[in-house]
Amino acid sequence: MIKQIRLAFADGSVIAKRNVIKIVRVPEVLVFVLISPIMFVGLFAFVFGGSIDIPGGSYREFLMGGIFAQTVIFGATFTGAGLADDMQKGIINRFRSLPMSQSAVVFGRTASDVVYNVLSLIIMALTGLLVGWRIHNGVINAVFAFALLLFFAYAFSWIMALVGLSVPSVEVINNASFIVIFPLTFIANTFVPSDNLPGPLKTFAEWNPVSSLTQAVRELFGNIPLGTPEPTAWPLQNPVIYTLIWSAIILAIFVPLSVRRYRRAAAKS
Amino acid sequence: MRSFIEAHGLVKKYGKVVALDGFDLSIDEGTVVGLLGPNGAGKTTVVSILSTLLVPDAGSASVGGIDVLQSPKEVRRRIGLSGQFAAVDEYLTGFENLDMIGRLYHLGKEPSRSRARELLAQFDLADAADRPVKTYSGGMRRRLDLAGALVAAPPILFLDEPTTGLDPRSRIQLWSVIRELVSHGSTLLLTTQYLEEADQLADDIIVIDHGKEIAHGTSDELKSQVGGERIEVSIRHDASIRDAVQSLTQHASGTIHVDERTRSLVVPILGGAATLTAALRSLDADGIGLNDVGLRRPTLDDVFLALTGHTSGDTDQADAERQEA
Numbered sequence: 296m297i298k299q300i301r302l303a304f305a306d307g308s309v310i311a312k313r314n315v316i317k318i319v320r321v322p323e324v325l326v327f328v329l330i331s332p333i334m335f336v337g338l339f340a341f342v343f344g345g346s347i348d349i350p351g352g353s354y355r356e357f358l359m360g361g362i363f364a365q366t367v368i369f370g371a372t373f374t375g376a377g378l379a380d381d382m383q384k385g386i387i388n389r390f391r392s393l394p395m396s397q398s399a400v401v402f403g404r405t406a407s408d409v410v411y412n413v414l415s416l417i418i419m420a421l422t423g424l425l426v427g428w429r430i431h432n433g434v435i436n437a438v439f440a441f442a443l444l445l446f447f448a449y450a451f452s453w454i455m456a457l458v459g460l461s462v463p464s465v466e467v468i469n470n471a472s473f474i475v476i477f478p479l480t481f482i483a484n485t486f487v488p489s490d491n492l493p494g495p496l497k498t499f500a501e502w503n504p505v506s507s508l509t510q511a512v513r514e515l516f517g518n519i520p521l522g523t524p525e526p527t528a529w530p531l532q533n534p535v536i537y538t539l540i541w542s543a544i545i546l547a548i549f550v551p552l553s554v555r556r557y558r559r560a561a562a563k564s
Numbered sequence: 565m566r567s568f569i570e571a572h573g574l575v576k577k578y579g580k581v582v583a584l585d586g587f588d589l590s591i592d593e594g595t596v597v598g599l600l601g602p603n604g605a606g607k608t609t610v611v612s613i614l615s616t617l618l619v620p621d622a623g624s625a626s627v628g629g630i631d632v633l634q635s636p637k638e639v640r641r642r643i644g645l646s647g648q649f650a651a652v653d654e655y656l657t658g659f660e661n662l663d664m665i666g667r668l669y670h671l672g673k674e675p676s677r678s679r680a681r682e683l684l685a686q687f688d689l690a691d692a693a694d695r696p697v698k699t700y701s702g703g704m705r706r707r708l709d710l711a712g713a714l715v716a717a718p719p720i721l722f723l724d725e726p727t728t729g730l731d732p733r734s735r736i737q738l739w740s741v742i743r744e745l746v747s748h749g750s751t752l753l754l755t756t757q758y759l760e761e762a763d764q765l766a767d768d769i770i771v772i773d774h775g776k777e778i779a780h781g782t783s784d785e786l787k788s789q790v791g792g793e794r795i796e797v798s799i800r801h802d803a804s805i806r807d808a809v810q811s812l813t814q815h816a817s818g819t820i821h822v823d824e825r826t827r828s829l830v831v832p833i834l835g836g837a838a839t840l841t842a843a844l845r846s847l848d849a850d851g852i853g854l855n856d857v858g859l860r861r862p863t864l865d866d867v868f869l870a871l872t873g874h875t876s877g878d879t880d881q882a883d884a885e886r887q888e889a
Contacts, residue, residue, distance in 0.1 A: 309664055313656060313660070313664055393668045
């Protein structure tokens, strides 16, 4: 049993290593990793940051938490696309004919996308620092904020893993992820305070884990403007715990589903 | 003696399309068996089931004495598979591809690396070892894919249409690589739609069509099923056709077929080249001038035509019609 887990871990890291090599070697991917965080930070900071006033604080600083959350969640698209792509290539038959752990392809993919998100976060943070974002709450809290972003993104990537294993082509992934990820990241407190949203949208935003993630990150970085009213919804009052609960639930549901789906999907060829 | 690779009554359906319809197989250790059939005959399905990629709807199979359905992982330790579409990662280098496969066979770090280098040299890819596969030619990719199947030096190899889509030069190159491999005693199941390929490489040939075995034997046995050798002669002058028939009758083993328009004769014979020489002597003695002469052995194409009533190329059409119906 121990030996099996060790082998599964070893196989997963072999696959993860292969995927990481591809981040560097596929120009489109590299550009996406490098450019999109810079673009997001720059776009929001200069287009919205200048025109929206937050009493008692900087909108740019307020925005960064939302941009961090949105970007790592969009990173999950990469997981889905990567798996969908693998499933169509002959390489999957190679993997399936090897005496390797059958879940290594999915575990390796989600693991390598953590590396991808770490790169994204580093670039976003550096860009943020350039445009005036600062950490006000100490290094430890900041590290915890990044860890929370990565953990939630990791859990979320398992949802897209299942989608990626279920769709017929890579193109579908991009469309599917837009339909899911756009509402999820916009009907939230990512870019505007959720208090300003109309009725049902406000409720959705308050209970949306993307909001709690954003709220948690803002608190940990110390980016909540002074004088901001205390949130009334429980998830936003306890954003770290609420985000962790969601991450755990997502993992508990989507890890077994994705692994099973991989075995089934691979068997159809 | 127990067969090394065995299959009984394999059935696999994809919706209404029957890919395998009760397929049996028995391969002895150390032999090369060619599974020959047109597109859609079920060849890849057989390989997929034996290499644990696919679970049949019915039937059983064992590879190296191990049940494919019950212990797929044990089977995977003993097989190497090289598929129809080169199963290599384009963005990795040739070395990285083979190293990765070695690690996934759990060979260990150093053995994986040295095995990768060894195979790259053996497959004439040493110069391209550290270039991404993206830059490889089709023939190089196939060689790398084949090398991938050999990383763990498995005793059993499955090659699914290893040369489909390759130019003739690369094909002949790959044949010599495959011959070299099996000379070391591996057991090989090879699928192909090239009749010549089965003829060149396989000890035994199984002809498959519509998911069923329709013939089984050595290349020579199959050829003898459609009749033996014949001499084809093209006569120079119309006037000497009659004389030529008379002169050749003593050498023929059956009826001589005459085509007046092209002045050509087809003479069924026994005894191969010796009979051809004797026949030429008679024609020469009778002063009959020739444009062309040749000894023709039946090809596997003839076999296919004789067995199925259609050439190997017709099946695609037939399949399309079946699917529409």
